Amino acid sequence: MSRVPLSRRALRAVYRRLHRAQGPQQWWPGETPFEVMVGAILTQNTAWVNVERAIANLKARERLDPAGIVAARHDHLAGWIRPSGYFNVKAQRLKAFCGWYLERGGHERLKRWPTTRLRAALLDVPGVGRETADDILLYAFHRPVFVIDAYTRRLFARLGMATGGEDYDALRAGVEDALGPDAPLFNEYHALIVNHGKDICKVAPRCAGCCLRERCPTGRSR
DNA sequence: ACCCAGGGTCATA
DNA sequence: TATGACCATGGG
Numbered sequence: 001m002s003r004v005p006l007s008r009r010a011l012r013a014v015y016r017r018l019h020r021a022q023g024p025q026q027w028w029p030g031e032t033p034f035e036v037m038v039g040a041i042l043t044q045n046t047a048w049v050n051v052e053r054a055i056a057n058l059k060a061r062e063r064l065d066p067a068g069i070v071a072a073r074h075d076h077l078a079g080w081i082r083p084s085g086y087f088n089v090k091a092q093r094l095k096a097f098c099g100w101y102l103e104r105g106g107h108e109r110l111k112r113w114p115t116t117r118l119r120a121a122l123l124d125v126p127g128v129g130r131e132t133a134d135d136i137l138l139y140a141f142h143r144p145v146f147v148i149d150a151y152t153r154r155l156f157a158r159l160g161m162a163t164g165g166e167d168y169d170a171l172r173a174g175v176e177d178a179l180g181p182d183a184p185l186f187n188e189y190h191a192l193i194v195n196h197g198k199d200i201c202k203v204a205p206r207c208a209g210c211c212l213r214e215r216c217p218t219g220r221s222r
Numbered sequence: 223a224c225c226c227a228g229g230g231t232c233a234t235a
Numbered sequence: 236t237a238t239g240a241c242c243a244t245g246g247g
Contacts, residue, residue: 028228040228043228044229045229046229047228085227093230126231127229127230127231129230132230149228150228191228
């Protein structure tokens with residue numbers, strides 16, 4: 001397995017700056033691990049505020065549980081999650097995931113699976129790709145998996161630590177190798193990156209993350 | 223009227 | 236392996 005070479009010192013320095021600037025994120029505060037998993041699927045290429053509406057609808061219908069989702073009619077489920085966009089494909093993805101989840105005995109069983117096996121199994125669920133699988137592993141199962149998303153790529157590219165075009169798993173393995181397995185750190189790191197991306201570079205959206213530099217390439221220094 | 227958002231799948235070359 | 240089309244709502 002190839003991995004992108006990354007500096008532990010540089011990665012920790014970026015983390016410290018993000019943390020100093022933004023403080024603890026208390027991220028992905030789903031009431032249950034299952035809610036975190038549903039959120040991970042619904043937030044695919046979608047603003048989180050819309051995911052919150054969809055989850056609120058599921059709660060109002062008392063359908064925020066795997067059996068309730070599997071049993072729901074497709075058009076009903078699609079209607080409840082409508083605000084999160086792509087509601088037809090996401091309804092199908094939620095059903096596939098919940099069926100998989102129930103067949104394997106739910107969280108109490110799955111939490112005993114080793115991370116490598118759990119990740120491979122998640123990736124076999126249609127609609128669960130690498131980032132979604134890693135969101136679930138990190139935020140629902142507290143496994144030391146570093147999530148790579150578009151913001152992470154932009155940030156590391158802007159900082160000259162990567163090109164942005166690296167293979168997903170090579171970049172993930174590079175970060176994990178440099179930092180060592182540390183689920184609480186990875187949890188907070190990813191949250192800080194995403195919050196930085198949406199909080200700061202609104203004036204220059206394509207430049208998410210650039211302002212970690214003393215002198216921002218776009219001219220917006222912080 | 224644009225652009226973007228905490229992606230993934232499928233067809234095509 | 237690597238693009239492009241498609242999925243669709245809501246906020247800036």
